Amino acid sequence: MRKVTNLFWIILMLLSCGLKVTAQHTQYAMGIVFRETPFADIRGTKKMEKHDVDNKKHFELDYDEKGRLVECRYMLNGKLVPFSDRFVRAPKIKIDYQENEEIRTFYNEFGHRTLVSGDVYEARFALNGKGERTGLTFHNIAGNIIENDFGIAKYAWETLSNGNVMEWRYNTKDELVRNRPEFQYFVTLFSYNAHGLLAQMTNLGTEGKTPTPDEANVITTKVRYNAHGQLTEWSNYDRDGRLTRGMTNIAKIAYIPSDFFSEQEATFIDEDNEPQLTNWGVHKVVYRFDEHGNEVERTFRNTEDGSANSNSGIGIIKTTYGVDGRFLAARSFFDKEGNLIGLGANKINEYKTQFDSKGRPVRGSYHNLEGKMVNGSGGYAIEENHYDEKGRLVERSYLDANENPVNNAQIGVHRFEYRYKNGTDLEEVNTYSVNGKKAQPNWNPNH
Structure with a gap:
């Protein structure tokens, strides 16, 4: 009883001094609500208790005393896990609230600042007096407004009286996109x-x-x-x-949602509400997961719900992960009968990851049916990661099947060089072509 009384007086004293008694909390969720616009809040789906999620990939969402989201993390057994989708572009996002502004910064699976959506280092939301988002600009490390990988530099929003939201999007030339x-x-x-x-x-x-x-x-x-x-x-x-x-x-x-982040099934329907094939030749995609929520198998079905091959010949995709479940170890391709197949001109059958002694991915490579290393569709066979003594990613580069430097044909660069300050913040990111000269990546090849 004495402890309860003492706690009451402590709270009363704090309030009398003008200090806030915080109601900060963390929410645990298996997924993130579907968002087609960054105007929408980042919210959890399939909410869970902490003791139910530790061995499963999940989201942790931290809220401040005002109920505002201040951090979002994708976790497995207390460690960040690689993650990126259309509007949640990093495994960890921090949100800082300043006067009339909401600033989001992004972190990779090693806990260090990273670029997302191309060269975006910060996303700055403008807020009105009601705390509603009215605009968004993307900024690079230098603080300049830039376009993301969708070719968008700015969003403008108007919240209508019925709660609907109008959205305009512009590039750096102020052209509607x-x-x-x-x-x-x-x-x-x-x-x-x-x-x-x-x-x-x-x-x-x-x-x-x-x-x-x-x-x-x-x-x-x-x-x-x-x-x-x-x-x-x-x-x-x-x-x-x-x-x-x-x-x-x-x-x-x-x-059909799964118990994890990704759906369990996706089925495609035509304008008459009848089963249809996609442009790539399948009617349904079925996923299977391991105990951590990692996708370990993907199979395709036809309009009669039988096993099917896609137009490229794939019927089954199998994936394995490292011992802690955080990183992809290998991905291989089969036809619907389970026979190994090769994709593309170089007959790629498998993608493999090599890890260092600390379990970090240091090399990913493509291999054909004979197990020989070959170039993938991006014109490279190998992607290498290099880390410094503090565990920070300092270089990412591409090599061909003969282990010679080569450009990633999809983005037009050979090497990324990362320099840090203050421990985790990026000071600069330099990108180079295979000729050694600085080059700007083509982040927006299909827009």
Whole structure:
């Protein structure tokens, strides 16, 4: 009783001194809510208790005394795990709140500052007096506004009285740009459901006034979820509200969520609500996971739910991981009968990772059916990582099958050089072509 009384007086004294009694907390979740815009909060799905997630890949979301997210981490057994998706671009994101501004910084799986979405070092959100996000700019290490890998430098938002959000996106020339590759929404209206989850997106074209069809005649995209907030459906509609195929030739995707981050199944549906094949030749993708939530097998199905090969001949993809489950160790390709297959001109069958004595990936390489090292589709066979004595990634480079320096053909550079300050912050990142001269990576080849 005395301890309770003492605690009461301590709290009362703090309040009388004008100090806040914080209600900071950490939330544990298996996934992140689907987000088609950085306006939306980073929120967890399939929330868990701490004791249920330690041996599974999961997200840890830290909140401050005002209920604001201040850090998001993707973890396994107390360690950061590699992660990047469309809008959560790093395994660890820190959020700092200043007057009328929200600043996000990004960290790699080793806990050091990193670049994301191309050369983005910071994302700076503008806030109005209500704390609502009204804009976003991307900045490089020097602090300059730059375009991300979608060709977007700036977002502008207006929150309407009904809770809907209007979004405009611009490049560094202040030209209006579309939202992302394989999509052609310009000014976009986002509508949310009663749980604050994205329910519908409507393309308002370049004028931003009326619903406007894109090149595939899509005007609206609708999104559905289960009770845990996990994505269960994505579907496209025309002006008359009819299901229609989008720019990727898919009308609807039905998802069965898994117990982990990724879905367990993804099924593709046509405009008549009938099974359809994708452009790459499959109707359904089925995933299998290990105890940590790592994808260990991916198989393809046809419209009759039988085993299928994709157009490239793949029927099964198998993946293994290092002993602690954090890093990919090998990925290999098979046809639907389980026979080894080779992909592309060099008949690639497997990608392998070599680890150093501390369990860090130091070399990844492509191999053909005979086990010989060969060049992949990016024109290189090997990707090497080098670390300093403090465990920081200081160099990343590409080599061909003969272990000669070569450019990564997809981004046009051979080597990344990372320099740090203050322990974890980046001072600069230099990129070089195979000729030794500095070169700017092509981060936006398909947009």
